[in-house]
Amino acid sequence: MIEIDRVRKEFGDGTDTFIALDDVSVTIRENEFFTLLGPSGCGKTTLLRVIAGFVDPTAGRVTLDGQDLLGLPPFRRPVNTVFQSYALFPHMTVAENIGFGLQMLNRPKAEVKQTVDEMLALVKMTQMAGRRTSEISGGQQQRVALARALAPRPKLLLLDEPLSALDYKLRKEMQLELKRLQAETGITFIFVTHDQEEALTMSDRIAVMNGGQIRQIGGPREIYDRPTDRFVADFIGETNFLAVEVLDFADEQARLRLPSGAEIAAHAPAEGIPRGAATLAIRPEHTSLCDPEGAALKGKLSDIVYFGTDTHYHVALDGDTRFVLREQNQPGGHEARAVGDTVGVRLAPGTGQVLRD
Amino acid sequence: MARGFDVRRQPGFVTLATICFLALYLPIILLVIYSFNAGSSIATWEGLSWRWYVSAWQNQQVQEATVRSLILATSASVIATACAVLAALATTRKGRFRGYSAVFAMINQPLMVPEIVTAVALLIFFAVIKVQTGYTGLGYLIIAHTAFCIPFAYMPIRARLQGMDLGLEQAAMDLYATPWRVFRYVTLPQLWPGVLSGAMLAFVISLDDVVITEFIKSAGQETLPTYLLGQFRRNITPEINAISTALLAISVVIVLAFYFLSRNRK
Ligand SMILES: Nc1ncnc2c1ncn2[C@@H]1O[C@H](COP(=O)(O)OP(=O)(O)OP(=O)(O)O)[C@@H](O)[C@H]1O
Ligand SMILES: [Mg+2]
Numbered sequence: 064m065i066e067i068d069r070v071r072k073e074f075g076d077g078t079d080t081f082i083a084l085d086d087v088s089v090t091i092r093e094n095e096f097f098t099l100l101g102p103s104g105c106g107k108t109t110l111l112r113v114i115a116g117f118v119d120p121t122a123g124r125v126t127l128d129g130q131d132l133l134g135l136p137p138f139r140r141p142v143n144t145v146f147q148s149y150a151l152f153p154h155m156t157v158a159e160n161i162g163f164g165l166q167m168l169n170r171p172k173a174e175v176k177q178t179v180d181e182m183l184a185l186v187k188m189t190q191m192a193g194r195r196t197s198e199i200s201g202g203q204q205q206r207v208a209l210a211r212a213l214a215p216r217p218k219l220l221l222l223d224e225p226l227s228a229l230d231y232k233l234r235k236e237m238q239l240e241l242k243r244l245q246a247e248t249g250i251t252f253i254f255v256t257h258d259q260e261e262a263l264t265m266s267d268r269i270a271v272m273n274g275g276q277i278r279q280i281g282g283p284r285e286i287y288d289r290p291t292d293r294f295v296a297d298f299i300g301e302t303n304f305l306a307v308e309v310l311d312f313a314d315e316q317a318r319l320r321l322p323s324g325a326e327i328a329a330h331a332p333a334e335g336i337p338r339g340a341a342t343l344a345i346r347p348e349h350t351s352l353c354d355p356e357g358a359a360l361k362g363k364l365s366d367i368v369y370f371g372t373d374t375h376y377h378v379a380l381d382g383d384t385r386f387v388l389r390e391q392n393q394p395g396g397h398e399a400r401a402v403g404d405t406v407g408v409r410l411a412p413g414t415g416q417v418l419r420d
Numbered sequence: 421m422a423r424g425f426d427v428r429r430q431p432g433f434v435t436l437a438t439i440c441f442l443a444l445y446l447p448i449i450l451l452v453i454y455s456f457n458a459g460s461s462i463a464t465w466e467g468l469s470w471r472w473y474v475s476a477w478q479n480q481q482v483q484e485a486t487v488r489s490l491i492l493a494t495s496a497s498v499i500a501t502a503c504a505v506l507a508a509l510a511t512t513r514k515g516r517f518r519g520y521s522a523v524f525a526m527i528n529q530p531l532m533v534p535e536i537v538t539a540v541a542l543l544i545f546f547a548v549i550k551v552q553t554g555y556t557g558l559g560y561l562i563i564a565h566t567a568f569c570i571p572f573a574y575m576p577i578r579a580r581l582q583g584m585d586l587g588l589e590q591a592a593m594d595l596y597a598t599p600w601r602v603f604r605y606v607t608l609p610q611l612w613p614g615v616l617s618g619a620m621l622a623f624v625i626s627l628d629d630v631v632i633t634e635f636i637k638s639a640g641q642e643t644l645p646t647y648l649l650g651q652f653r654r655n656i657t658p659e660i661n662a663i664s665t666a667l668l669a670i671s672v673v674i675v676l677a678f679y680f681l682s683r684n685r686k
Contacts, residue, residue: 117590137593150591154609163605164595215596 070123358407580614
């Protein structure tokens with residue numbers, strides 16, 4: 064279990080400081096696949112470097128299974144990193160790279176060799192053991208970097224956008240492989256990405272970061288369906304935002320008045336939401352088109368975009384708000400809708416999440 | 421389409437280039453040719469012979485000067501390279517610190533201060549020490565050569581260090597390598613081409629030095645270059661050509677060796 068407690072990092076000197084980490088706190092469980100997700104520059108790498116020992120935080124504590132990490136130099140922390148650039152040693156073979164950590168831990172030669180062989184098999188690189196790292200492909204380098212970091216059996220593995228340099232197909236393959244490796248080794252993973260799809264498909268839990276802060280921590284479903292603020296809702300997936308008025312709140316449900324005057328119920332944060340202006344976030348695929356008669360939302364179809372698996376309908380709601388909704392395409396089912404039609408938007412009960420303004 | 425400025429198409433380029441190359445190489449070629457002269461003149465050709473090489477080889481003064489030159493160049497280049505590695509690490513790995521430019525200038529002092537000034541300064545400085553300690557060995561020359569060899573060793577090493585990926589050292593540290601082991605297993609192996617070229621450059625520079633050596637050598641401490649210089653005051657025979665050619669050969673071999681070494685490492 065790794066506990067990160069109010070870690071703060073300021074760069075620069077007294078006059079001109081930049082806050083890269085703004086009191087970040089999170090507890091990561093044993094054998095968890097934990098993902099840091101956020102836009103470029105939000106502090107993901109800085110947080111990993113604090114854990115690995117390459118950046119000294121301005122304030123805060125980091126403990127691993129109760130052991131204080133911050134007092135230890137990087138080479139004494141039971142933590143390994145898969146670097147974004149891989150950082151494989153060019154003057155060593157694939158096998159030597161993988162064995163390096165164990166060698167530095169002064170393990171007996173036989174043990175090093177055995178573990179290296181296991182690791183080579185694990186990442187399917189046995190055939191390439193004797194090659195130089197410059198003589199293998201990008202995907203293979205990535206696997207070697209992974210094997211090198213796994214070989215010493217760290218308690219915690221940090222992965223800094225390890226898949227970002229790979230093409231789409233290889234990336235999908237490596238995502239599965241990473242999950243398999245994590246399950247097989249039982250090591251806790253902290254995985255950094257700015258790819259939301261990657262985060263949603265791979266993680267046990269996700270921390271969404273922005274501007275040096277963690278905005279929300281939760282499972283993929285929770286993050287996607289129940290974002291707690293506008294940044295998270297906007298950063299992950301596509302979202303429609305509607306200005307609404309909160310009338311009432313009870314039991315994580317809020318009664319809202321839409322701009323059209325219609326009243327609906329929607330999910331709200333557990334800690335409650337004050338009456339008055341708020342924002343309702345609605346996922347495009349949680350809605351469907353219906354008759355304008357009596358619909359909670361209605362407007363003119365301004366665009367229809369066909370995507371193969373689904374079709375996106377852009378609706379200009381009364382009051383000029385743009386609303387996107389998605390419907391799955393059925394075989395042969397082609398709805399006779401055209402741009403310019405007046406349509407209604409059906410909100411299934413419980414659709415949408417109320418966000419504090 | 422207008423072609424860019426091409427210096428090779430300018431009038432007179434070929435002539436000028438030829439003159440430059442002749443000025444560079446003709447004297448050396450003549451020197452080498454006359455080292456095989458059978459006669460004892462360095463200007464009139466009297467047939468092909470090895471005799472001056474044999475004579476140089478058997479000349480005890482030449483033997484002693486050669487051994488001294490090699491000892492001196494080896495010691496100076498090894499010590500200078502070690503110092504240069506430390507200096508390069510300190511100036512590239514610690515971030516920019518206050519006084520960085522001053523330190524940089526100090527390391528490279530021998531490139532900027534006229535050699536004759538250094539020579540006179542060292543002469544006086546060492547004279548004092550000689551009086552105080554009575555020591556007259558090769559140590560003075562080794563120290564002096566080391567000092568002026570350092571910048572030549574420093575430059576390629578620093579260039580190599582700057583081009584090196586810092587991430588590799590961090591990766592090594594992440595994999596439990598202590599700072600010394602990071603240097604030993606990651607930095608140094610990567611640095612080798614720079615270290616080798618620095619050492620070879622220092623070796624050649626030391627082997628070649630006349631001015632400083634001439635000023636501070638003790639009596640009888642001839643190196644090959646100062647021995648040659650001394651010979652000009654007496655009778656000049658193609659033996660000088662033979663010795664020079666041998667020196668030239670050593671330098672060329674070292675430079676070529678370095679060239680191939682650095683190419684194979686890419
Ligand atoms: N050594 C440093 N000195 C000053 N500022 C820094 C330093 N390292 C990082 N920063 C700043 O801290 C912020 C966070 O950087 P960080 O590398 O953690 O971002 P990131 O989330 O990993 O982004 P990316 O997805 O682009 O890798 C950035 O704005 C960056 O400019
Ligand atoms: Mg980063």
